Amino acid sequence: xxxxxxSPQSLIVQKGGIPIINCAYENTAFDYFPWYQQFPGKGPAxxxxxxxxxxxxxxxxxxxxxxxxxxxxSLHIMDSQPGDSATYFCAARRAAGNKxxxxxxxxxxxKP
Amino acid sequence: xxGVTQSPTHLIKTRGQQVTLRCSSQSGHNTVSWYQQALGxxxxxIFQYYREEENGRGNFPPRFSGLQFPNYSSELNVNALELDDxxxxxxASSARGPYNEQxxxxxxxxxxx
Numbered sequence: 001x002x003x004x005x006x007s008p009q010s011l012i013v014q015k016g017g018i019p020i021i022n023c024a025y026e027n028t029a030f031d032y033f034p035w036y037q038q039f040p041g042k043g044p045a046x047x048x049x050x051x052x053x054x055x056x057x058x059x060x061x062x063x064x065x066x067x068x069x070x071x072x073x074s075l076h077i078m079d080s081q082p083g084d085s086a087t088y089f090c091a092a093r094r095a096a097g098n099k100x101x102x103x104x105x106x107x108x109x110x111k112p
Numbered sequence: 113x114x115g116v117t118q119s120p121t122h123l124i125k126t127r128g129q130q131v132t133l134r135c136s137s138q139s140g141h142n143t144v145s146w147y148q149q150a151l152g153x154x155x156x157x158i159f160q161y162y163r164e165e166e167n168g169r170g171n172f173p174p175r176f177s178g179l180q181f182p183n184y185s186s187e188l189n190v191n192a193l194e195l196d197d198x199x200x201x202x203x204a205s206s207a208r209g210p211y212n213e214q215x216x217x218x219x220x221x222x223x224x225x
Contacts, residue, residue: 043216087156102154
């Protein structure tokens with residue numbers, strides 16, 4: 001059962017564009033939603049995370065928008081750069097446990 | 113501060129064999145989680161260890177087993193390897209707590225022929 005659905009699978013934008021990645025979850029027990037960035041040959045690295053009592057969070061050029069009623073959240077990469085080209089994963093976790101449930105990933109390519 | 117390290121980097125095994133993967137957690141972290149990442153997919157939770165005991169398990173068969181040592185390092189053992197076990201195996205360490213970040217290692221790429 002895929003508890004976190006992520007879209008699109010891939011995305012191509014020009015430098016300076018704003019890639020937007022969307023995720024939807026089913027389990028209302030989730031209360032912590034991190035985003036990870038993964039480069040080829042590397043493990044995932046935490047970018048930014050949000051809790052459901054907040055509707056938006058910004059860290060540098062990365063912004064999470066959260067819609068608790070719709071059980072959806074999204075990542076925006078502002079002023080994207082070629083160095084942002086990577087695979088991005090949304091995830092969800094219950095506070096009671098430490099298990100991360102990941103989405104399927106979005107491969108982002110930022111063209112110069 | 114030393115990050116999460118994993119060994120080996122790459123491994124090739126044949127079907128039916130057994131494999132052991134190793135993980136050293138980040139300094140100060142007492143919890144280790146293992147994930148399997150098939151090509152083109154998101155990581156899938158295998159299990160977690162805390163204080164040398166299994167503390168949660170995902171939907172993986174018993175031939176996937178693990179250990180955690182007093183220094184918080186960990187091993188993942190897979191018996192009777194199958195072709196579908198080919199994947200990147202990721203270890204993540206964290207401090208105990210509901211919102212503590214998990215720091216991932218670079219992974220071990222396992223290929224089963």
